[in-house]
Amino acid sequence: MIKEVFNKPTKWKVMKPLIFKEIxxxxxxxxxxxxxxxFFIGGVVAIQTALNLTNPLIPKQLIAFxxxxxxxxxxxxxxxxxxxxxxxxxxxxxxxxxxxxxxQIDALEVMGVNAINYLVFPKLVAFTLYPFVIAIxxxxxxxGGILAGVYGGFIxxxxxxxxxxxxxxxxxxxxxxxxxxxxxxILATIPSFHGFYMKGGALQVGKASTTSFVWTSVVIILxxxxxxxxxxx
Numbered sequence: 001m002i003k004e005v006f007n008k009p010t011k012w013k014v015m016k017p018l019i020f021k022e023i024x025x026x027x028x029x030x031x032x033x034x035x036x037x038x039f040f041i042g043g044v045v046a047i048q049t050a051l052n053l054t055n056p057l058i059p060k061q062l063i064a065f066x067x068x069x070x071x072x073x074x075x076x077x078x079x080x081x082x083x084x085x086x087x088x089x090x091x092x093x094x095x096x097x098x099x100x101x102x103x104q105i106d107a108l109e110v111m112g113v114n115a116i117n118y119l120v121f122p123k124l125v126a127f128t129l130y131p132f133v134i135a136i137x138x139x140x141x142x143x144g145g146i147l148a149g150v151y152g153g154f155i156x157x158x159x160x161x162x163x164x165x166x167x168x169x170x171x172x173x174x175x176x177x178x179x180x181x182x183x184x185x186i187l188a189t190i191p192s193f194h195g196f197y198m199k200g201g202a203l204q205v206g207k208a209s210t211t212s213f214v215w216t217s218v219v220i221i222l223x224x225x226x227x228x229x230x231x232x233x
Contacts, residue, residue: 004114004116004117005116005117005120005121005124006117006121007114007117008114008117009114009117009121010113010114010117010118010121015118015121015122018118018122019122019125019126021122022122022123022125022126023125023126023129025091025126026088026091026092026123026126026127027126027127027129027130027132027133030084030087030088030133031133031136033083033087034080034083034084034133034136034137035136035137035140037080037083038071038075038076038080038136038137038138038140038141038144039140039141039143039144040144041071041075041079041141041144042067042071042075042140042141042142042143042144042145042148043144043145043147043148044148045066045067045070045071045075045141045145046063046064046066046067046144046145046146046148046149046152046154047148047149047152047154049062049063049066049067050063050149050152050154050155059159059163060154060155060156060159060163061155061159061160061162061163061166062163063145063149063154063155063159063160063163064145064146064149064155064159064160064161064162064163064164064166065163065164065166065167067141067142067145067149067163068142068145068163068164068168069172071137071138071141071142071145072138072172072173072176073172073175073176075137075141076134076137076138076141076176077134077176077177077179077180077183077224078179078183078220078221078224080133080134080137081180081183081186081187081220082217082220082221084130084133084183084187085187085191085212085213085216085217085220086213088187088191089187089190089191089209089212089213089216090191090209090210090212090213091191092123092187092188092191092192092195092212093191093192093194093195093198093205093208093209093212093213094195094205094206094208094209095195096119096191096192096195096196097194097195097198097204097205097208097209098202098205099119099195100195100196100198101198101200101201101202101204101205105119105196115196116196119192119196120188120189120192120196123188123192124185124188124189126188127184127185127187127188128181128184130180130181130183130184130187131177131180131181131184134176134177134180135177138176142164145160146160171231175227175228175231175232178227178231179223179224179227179228182223182227183220183223183224186216186219186220186223187216190212190215190216190219191209191212191213191216193212194208194209194211194212194215195208195212
């Protein structure tokens, strides 16, 4: 299917509004739920870390260090991607599946349009902006950790900032965005595949959405393991 996405491309004046629509639906439309989850999960990580530091010899800066590492390495890129598999992935599968059921895809093919390019390429382009979503998630996760830690009385601001700077490795940010880029491709292609090649009626659209969410989540977790082994081991 990936090969067909780039064959016989649709004219740019037709593709351009489709790309902007997908950016609005898949990227901008997801910022609300991403921001909400990121902020509060960052706070929860900070609180749980603080509550487990019962030894007075352990420095308070470890709260900020643990929050930073958790948010940047795993929470923002991986957990948010699984959330996006449910939010954006299900939308992609159901929208394309509905077009298949109502024979709109057949109509496109009869008119000589490469339906896979017309439907999937805008989603791939939209998900090139997915690292922007993860960057916001990282920022809000750490911000949530700061507010929960400082205003919860677990740590002061100077200690938290010092902890954020402790043993910071820039490569970890590259690692996070590298796998985020791959996750974006997965989020655009697997749901599109399940929607485009589904068979049946309206009932099968719901089943295809569920199946695409499961497989997208599984592939994200497997790719996460492989990338972690390759880049961090």
